[in-house]
Amino acid sequence: MALVIESAATVGIPSSIGSSGRPRSGETVHFNGGPLVRLAHTTCRAQVRSMHSYHRSRGWAGIGYHLLICHHGVVLTGRGIRKIGAHAPGANSTHVGIQFMLGGSQTPTAKQLAAFVELLAWLAARGVRTSITGHRDWNSTDCPGEPLYARVRSGDWGGGGESPAPPAFEYWEVGDLKVPTGDPALYRGMTGTPVRRLQEALATWRPGILPEYGADGRFGGETEEAVREFQRVRGISRDGVYGTESAGELRRALTEADPAPVPPPRPPEDPDPAPAPPPDWLEEAIMSLPTLRQGATGPAVGKLQALLAAAGYPPANSFNGRGEPDGRFGAGTAVALGRFQVARRVRNSVTGGRGDQIAGRHTWEALIRD
Numbered sequence: 001m002a003l004v005i006e007s008a009a010t011v012g013i014p015s016s017i018g019s020s021g022r023p024r025s026g027e028t029v030h031f032n033g034g035p036l037v038r039l040a041h042t043t044c045r046a047q048v049r050s051m052h053s054y055h056r057s058r059g060w061a062g063i064g065y066h067l068l069i070c071h072h073g074v075v076l077t078g079r080g081i082r083k084i085g086a087h088a089p090g091a092n093s094t095h096v097g098i099q100f101m102l103g104g105s106q107t108p109t110a111k112q113l114a115a116f117v118e119l120l121a122w123l124a125a126r127g128v129r130t131s132i133t134g135h136r137d138w139n140s141t142d143c144p145g146e147p148l149y150a151r152v153r154s155g156d157w158g159g160g161g162e163s164p165a166p167p168a169f170e171y172w173e174v175g176d177l178k179v180p181t182g183d184p185a186l187y188r189g190m191t192g193t194p195v196r197r198l199q200e201a202l203a204t205w206r207p208g209i210l211p212e213y214g215a216d217g218r219f220g221g222e223t224e225e226a227v228r229e230f231q232r233v234r235g236i237s238r239d240g241v242y243g244t245e246s247a248g249e250l251r252r253a254l255t256e257a258d259p260a261p262v263p264p265p266r267p268p269e270d271p272d273p274a275p276a277p278p279p280d281w282l283e284e285a286i287m288s289l290p291t292l293r294q295g296a297t298g299p300a301v302g303k304l305q306a307l308l309a310a311a312g313y314p315p316a317n318s319f320n321g322r323g324e325p326d327g328r329f330g331a332g333t334a335v336a337l338g339r340f341q342v343a344r345r346v347r348n349s350v351t352g353g354r355g356d357q358i359a360g361r362h363t364w365e366a367l368i369r370d
Contacts, residue, residue: 003118004189005067005075009314010239011045013052013078014323015332017062021084025094026131027123029152030065030087031144035104040185042243044070044101048078060086067119068099073111074189075119081126088138096128100148107147117157169194172247174254177201182247188240190219198242202226205253225343228312238312292359294334302327304337304359307367313340337363 008015036047047070052063064086065078078099079085087097098119100108108116120130134152135143144152151157171178179201180186180194199215202223209226224240231238234249242250290300305318305325316332319325334357340346341355347362349355359367 008077011076012049014319017079018083023096024128028091028095028133029144030099030135032103038071042185065097065099070101071109073115090138182244185243188224195219289364296329301329308336
């Protein structure tokens with residue numbers, strides 16, 4: 001099984017929570033306590049966001065776990081492994097806190113166990129010792145529950161596990177297409193017929209939106225970007241996950257009079273005549289913004305980071321525990337800016353399929369108009 005790790009931004013929590021640290025002495029396993037409902041993966045993300053809000057209500061910087069593993073076998077980032085945790089007094093600065101997203105009488109799924117084994121290898125490659133403890137080894141608590149703690153004691157993390165029936169996908173028939181209803185949701189890392197049918201529907205909505213891989217039945221980066229672009233055009237949340245809201249919009253888009261909107265041809269690098277200028281006030285605002293490159297700092301960088309996040313390209317490691325931009329143009333901001341430029345085909349900013357990662361006039365205009 002290929003390990004899938006979702007960033008904090010994808011989960012929907014701040015990318016920087018708590019104080020910097022290097023927990024490298026081992027792993028501490030946790031569970032939720034009460035049982036968690038097991039539905040589409042969008043629900044897993046919502047559960048992590050709820051934990052983050054609850055931990056903040058206790059006066060913490062945010063969610064205390066470094067990483068979490070949902071029943072789908074997806075690893076969701078909490079604080080990440082470059083922060084001190086808030087999961088077990090005595091282990092917070094030394095051990096990576098990993099929550100299995102289960103509780104009560106629930107046992108780990110086979111996918112959770114497989115993901116945990118893969119995660120241990122991933123952590124080891126980053127200098128974290130494979131030395132597994134349970135929360136109760138550090139504090140007086142029932143956590144991580146008997147099923148998990150038995151595995152902590154035995155060291156057996158393979159096979160077995162609860163194997164829930166695979167979700168049943170349903171479709172709407174739109175012409176010759178079968179459009180997934182979005183429940184269960186489709187997201188990056190998934191494969192199979194539901195993904196292929198989503199890709200076929202997206203390619204009908206906009207021919208050429210999947211230029212490299214087409215309808216190959218694999219939800220990779222190209223399909224995620226295609227979903228984000230569809231969400232942007234339809235004015236809905238741009239998370240790259242195909243859930244019920246996106247499904248309803250796609251169904252409507254395919255049944256409209258002109259179901260396959262195609263963007264206008266890309267203008268030449270030096271168009272003549274020049275395109276019509278924006279309104280004077282907007283032109284003035286854009287011209288007042290500085291050109292920014294990696295290494296820049298200050299309020300203008302913070303504005304750039306906020307606009308990128310609003311456009312669906314949140315810069316990694318660029319927001320504090322309150323979700324505010326840090327105003328430092330680092331690698332995370334550069335990567336997000338380059339992705340935005342390529343996706344929006346920002347004029348004079350894309351060469352050889354790569355964005356130049358410089359925030360100049362055309363990039364500012366694209367961000368403000370987005």
